[in-house]
Amino acid sequence: MQTQNPFLDEIAKLTTAAMGMAQAASEEAKSAFRAQADRAAAELDLIRREEFEALKAEVAALRGELEALRGQAPNV
Template identity: 40%
Template sequence: MQSDNRIFDDFAKIVNGFAGTVAGMGREAESSARTRAREWIGGLDFVSREEFEAVKAMAVAARDEAEALRARLDALEAGQDTIAGTQKDVASKPETTAEAAAPEIIL
């Protein structure tokens, strides 16, 4: 009877050892697959999430700055149009001969 228990005990030890070996092989395969995937992705010039977020923030800041500069340019152009319009009005105003001949007197 004792010999039967010993066979079962040895069999249980072998099965437990095999399960541990299979689990170790699984961890090793996963690690190897992760390493190969990282090497493959690294070769495709992908960027990390941190790098992507940093560049995204820079693009948003650049877009905001461009919009601010566009608004400033529009305001400056509107001011020049007003000045140019005033100058055109003065230039297009017909002068009479009496006004042209008479000097302006400032008191």
């Protein structure tokens, strides 16, 4: 048997609303933190991992090319 209690019904509605507000606040806090972190990274003039790896590969290729050129040069 199920009874309808208006007081408990209102408590359930308030709890559900509070959980929704807490979840929304959590998402807003995450968004604000990401924006602040991105702003700080931009101010520090940092580069992304992909850019670093591409530059690292380019430097390695240039070093190999330099060593090859040194091997071809006549010794003085």
